[in-house]
Amino acid sequence: MIHRTGTAVQAESTQEPQIASWQAQLAAAALTPQQLAARLDLPATAVQDAAGAAGQFALRVPEAFLRRMQPGNPRDPLLLQVLPSAAELTPHPGYSADPLGETDSNPVQGLIHKYHGRVLLIASGGCAINCRYCFRRHFPYSDNQLGPEQWRQVMTYLAADPSIEEVILSGGDPLATPDARLGRMMDELQELPHLKRLRLHTRLPVVIPDRITPELLQRLAASPLQTVMVVHINHANELDAPLRSALAKIRETGTTLLNQTVLLRGINDGLAPLKQLSEQLFEAGVLPYYLHLLDPVAGAAHFAVTEDSARRLAGALADNLPGYLVPRLVCERAGASAKVPLTPILSENGA
Numbered sequence: 584m585i586h587r588t589g590t591a592v593q594a595e596s597t598q599e600p601q602i603a604s605w606q607a608q609l610a611a612a613a614l615t616p617q618q619l620a621a622r623l624d625l626p627a628t629a630v631q632d633a634a635g636a637a638g639q640f641a642l643r644v645p646e647a648f649l650r651r652m653q654p655g656n657p658r659d660p661l662l663l664q665v666l667p668s669a670a671e672l673t674p675h676p677g678y679s680a681d682p683l684g685e686t687d688s689n690p691v692q693g694l695i696h697k698y699h700g701r702v703l704l705i706a707s708g709g710c711a712i713n714c715r716y717c718f719r720r721h722f723p724y725s726d727n728q729l730g731p732e733q734w735r736q737v738m739t740y741l742a743a744d745p746s747i748e749e750v751i752l753s754g755g756d757p758l759a760t761p762d763a764r765l766g767r768m769m770d771e772l773q774e775l776p777h778l779k780r781l782r783l784h785t786r787l788p789v790v791i792p793d794r795i796t797p798e799l800l801q802r803l804a805a806s807p808l809q810t811v812m813v814v815h816i817n818h819a820n821e822l823d824a825p826l827r828s829a830l831a832k833i834r835e836t837g838t839t840l841l842n843q844t845v846l847l848r849g850i851n852d853g854l855a856p857l858k859q860l861s862e863q864l865f866e867a868g869v870l871p872y873y874l875h876l877l878d879p880v881a882g883a884a885h886f887a888v889t890e891d892s893a894r895r896l897a898g899a900l901a902d903n904l905p906g907y908l909v910p911r912l913v914c915e916r917a918g919a920s921a922k923v924p925l926t927p928i929l930s931e932n933g934a
């Protein structure tokens with residue numbers, strides 16, 4: 584007989600406890616505000632408004648991420664990223680279901696071709712965690728499943744366009760895909776003679792560090808393509824020991840590790856949390872790459888930081904850190920040929 588203790592599955596004997604597979608951890612994720620409140624010892628009032636928003640965009644938080652939250656603290660910066668709120672239900676002018684016009688750049692099911700030289704594949708419609716500010720929270724994943732026929736069409740599209748040098752596996756989260764399927768996709772992609780780089784945009788190693796399996800590491804190490812992994816960490820509290828260990832293993836495969844952060848009101852919109860994040864990312868072998876202004880997706884307006892405040896924060900970071908630790912402040916605009924850089928506002932007598 585097997586018991587589940589947290590996410591660790593422990594055999595009934597004196598044997599060493601076995602760690603649950605990442606899939607088992609995913610399946611055991613908290614899915615209701617009540618589970619979250621009970622697990623974190625939160626007052627009932629902290630989740631009383633969550634049901635309506637959770638009905639529109641489900642709550643999902645694995646234990647490995649919950650473990651990094653402070654029990655009893657309804658303002659915990661990790662909790663605020665995942666806790667549904669009644670504020671999501673208030674419509675705001677300028678906030679829409681498809682803020683980046685991605686459905687207009689969707690020439691083949693499962694493929695988004697917005698920028699020159701690179702395409703994005705929706706490798707999976709699933710995520711390990713549901714971030715309330717997600718710009719794809721309304722994306723029609725069910726219309727963009729990559730079944731065998733769609734995959735064949737994607738490969739035909741890629742083979743016909745030699746200007747495409749980089750494929751970005753995204754989602755959802757591409758690492759929600761089992762290793763065997765991911766491996767088959769990588770095998771086929773690396774046969775394209777014009778492809779140089781394979782990039783994975785993922786939050787799964789952050790949320791469930793055990794997702795970094797020996798099979799995945801072996802695949803990354805063996806790829807003839809240059810491999811880049813862009814993880815998504817918004818706050819230094821996300822960088823616990825299991826995540827640092829997973830990141831070190833990824834680096835050992837020769838994969839370049841970059842981070843993107845979304846600037847979120849009440850979560851990381853201050854000099855101290857952003858500076859601490861950059862420093863701790865670097866300690867973990869990850870370069871701070873982008874600091875994103877929130878995309879104006881319906882349901883997320885309460886996370887928005889104004890462009891002016893964001894530019895001042897980026898300026899303060901530049902005043903206080905070496906350049907390689909200052910992420911580029913950017914926003915995405917529908918129809919733009921690349922991410923739009925926003926110039927930091929430096930202090931008059933910055934260091």
Ligand code: SF4
Nearest residue numbers: 710713714717755786
């Ligand atoms: S992991 Fe990424 S794609 Fe998934 S919900 Fe969070 S922000 Fe969105």
